[in-house]
Amino acid sequence: MPLAYHLLLRAATNENVTADTEENTTSNQPQWNSTPAWKLPGWVEPVVVVAILLTAMYTTRYQGYSIFSKRQPTSKTSLIASDDDNSRPSSSSHLLPENISDSEADYDDELLTTKNPPKKRRVCGSTFLTPNTARFRNNWHSRVLQRFPFLIEMFYWVINYAFYRLTAVLSQWLFGGSGIWQASQEHGIAVLEFEESGFLSFLFPVREHNVQEWFMNGHQGWLSALNKTYALIHIPGTVGFIAWYYHSAPTHPTFATIRRTLTLTNFLAFLTFILYPCMPPRLLPPHYGFLDTVRHDDATSVWMKGKFVNSLAAMPSMHFGYAFCIGLTLLYHSQVLRLQRLERGEVRKSWFWRAWFVMLGLLYPALILVTIVATANHYFLDALVASAYVVVAFMANRVFYVFLPLEDWLLWALRAEKPVPSTGRRFGR
Known part of the structure; x- marks a missing residue:
């Protein structure tokens, strides 16, 4: 009996100590006292994104090209003659770097005797013959695509979004459903421990908790703004950048490099x-x-809801990954670091616009970094890994050329011709 009593007393004492510790920890934590200033209805965000896409479709359309007529105007600069020479196997062959498109144009004489010779794609040292979809150029859906070539970019990003939706399902399947919560929690704690005592700890002099605590103690108004930034800027901002850059990039290969990198x-x-x-x-x-x-703060985005949203995907931070890539692109086009190396068709910017691009290129990633940490949605290491992924993706972005044969066969199955991009047209090219 004395032993049992002793054990019960010890257990009760430990329980009281634990409760007091948790109470003290909770009391020391800053409390969220601000009231949300405004709340968007759930339909606003999709409408904004759709409006951006429709505006991009309209501003990047081919003027003078008719969907309803198979005979297109040949005055001024001919769409087909300038960008889709029939002597070439594909309307998209000019999108590849010169050394690649030249090798793909090395056809046998017998293939050139046909009206629409097969395309010769060189992938990983092997050569593939794929159907030439130029014969479908006058189909109605091909003409719609050619009138609004930005539709192809929208299709690419729909594929991206579909793959993201699958990550939560595949991860749960891999870790056995309920086991994923424990695994993800261990990984999150491991990230904190690595930042504190890992070999790269010198890169993280400030802790995530300190950042949020600073905003919570006397700066909650700023934190409310960051909450809205986290919820509302990521998707519309990235879509808006893609739309703007498709219109503003000096050439389509330049735009395609950034799109493939993302x-x-x-x-x-x-x-x-x-x-x-x-x-x-x-x-x-x-x-x-x-x-x-x-x-x-009730600032959750409509894109952050639903059963297919992966809430256990902190590593890496795609919020910062996108912002980092966008920032580097803006710095590149500020022309500050390449005053004598402009691209073909690129216009030299004034000092005002150079300063504007530099400011945006630096401030946008910085804003997103503060946002993701202050709102406790990501660790600093998440941003570092995302930056490394962007660099690797930029260096290896041409890996997507391996999908060109698949794209050719998909277009053949759809009886559609890939449109000639309108990027660079505003420079008179």
Whole structure:
């Protein structure tokens, strides 16, 4: 009996100590007291994104090209003659770098005797013959695509979004459903420990908790603004950048390089989401001191809801990955670092516009970094890994050329011809 009594007393004492510790920890945590200033209806965000896409379709359309007529005007600069020479096997062959498109144009004489010779695609040292879809140029859906070539870019990003939706399902399947929560929590804690005592700890002199605590103590108005920034800027901002850059890039190969970089960054991140689910700071146990300010402020985006949204995908931060890529692109086009190396068709910017591009290129990634950390949605390491993925994706973005044969066969099945891009047209090219 004395032994049992002793054990019960010890258990009760430990329980009281634990309760007091949790109470003290909770009382020391800053409280969220601000009231949301405004709340958007759920339909506003999709409408904004659709409006951006429709505006991009209209501003990048081919003027003078008729969907309803098979005979297109040949005055001024001919669309087909300038960008889709019939002597070439594909309307998209000019999109490839010169050394690649030249090698693909090396056809046998017998193939050139036909009206629409097969395309010769060279992938990983092997040569593939794929159907030439030029014969479908006058089909109605081909003419719609040629009138609004930005539709192809919209199709590419629909594929990206579909793959993101699958990451939550595949990750849960891989980690056995309920086991994914424990695994992602362990990974999140491991990230914090790595930042504190890992070999790269010198890169993280400030802790995520300190950043959020600073905003919570006397700067909650700013944090409310960051909550809205996190919820509302990511998707519309990225879509808006793609739309603007498709119209403003000096050439389509330049635009396509950035688009492929963003896409490959996506797929590297998606693979990480599946194999390394990571709990964001806001979902860690309360004693870590993080608060989910976006949801406390009722600022959740419509894109952050639904059963296919992957809430355990903190590593890496695609919010920062996109912002980092966009920032580097803006810095490149500021022309500050390449005053004597302008691209063909590029116009030299005034000092005002150079300063404007530099400011945006630096401030936008900085704003997103502060946002994702202050709202406890990401760790600093998430941003660092996302930056590394962007660099790797830029260096390896041509890997997507391996899908050209698949794209040729898809267009053949759809009886459609890939449109000639309108990027660079505003420079008179």
